[in-house]
Amino acid sequence: MSSKALTFAIFGNLYQQEKSAAIKQVLTCLKNHGARIMVDEEYYHFLVGIPGVQEIFGIAETPSNPQSPEIPERSRFYTFSGDNFEADFVISMGGDGTLLKTASRVRDKQIPIIGVNMGRLGFLADVSAKTFDETVDALHRGEYSVEDRALINVETDGEPIDGCSCALNDVAILKRDSASMISIRTCINGEYLTTYQADGLIVSTPTGSTAYSLSNGGPIIVPGTGVVLMTAVAPHSLNVRPIVLPDTSKIELTVTSRSHTFLVAIDGRSGKLPEGTTLRLSRAPYNAKVVKRSTTRYFSTLREKMMWGADLREVK
Known part of the structure; x- marks a missing residue:
């Protein structure tokens, strides 16, 4: 095992206190490996409310400020806010949705992300807390790979999009109300x-x-394939079908709407834009990097998630 102490930056889901045993297992594992651990400040305030976590952090049972207990100076735990962090690896503790949010914080730092799933196996978050110790050992031995996942960059005419303008999953242009559809003029x-x-x-x-x-x-496309996919949501015409394009394509979308506004959602983070706004979508100049163990197989995950081959007939 390498003697180099690794640095991990941790982000997590703020609504999974029932998974406290798994959370403590991950933190204890990192501490036992002598890791330098940086915790997102918002997530840290959530963690210290979990019984037993303050002890892992080395915080006294009765801190001077119970609402915001400070980590001891000599601890290997640190907190950070925003994108003010550097690390060898980033850990996302939650599910696939949490990893998407984590990727928006990592942005172009090119730090590999480890998705620790607090629930069921995910396509992105595919490391369980039970096998996390084995995963950290594998990191030290170099027995892992890093997958480059393409991102979609979004630029707009008019109002800028708040927050991260890159999507790991998708960009959705949507109507704001239930009264009428929108028109999306599309050029490639x-x-x-x-x-x-x-x-x-x-x-x-x-x-x-x-x-x-x-x-x-829309169809399932294997990660690593150099394409981008466009799928309409409830199209007016039955002739409209999904289309697959090279990911070198420059996509230009201009939206008109009876409500004079529409929504753009980047990996679920939505904002309102005025009609007439032109959106320009293209592959981002950098990728998201996701850590995969040598034992992880995409098609096995796909088969399990999609329940392909399962006999769903009721047994009488």
């Missing part, structure tokens, strides 16, 4: 494709093909 590399009359349009990466796009009839 400067050439007019069509004007979608629909409730919305999803532009997804291969990673996101098993998310919102799949529920709207």
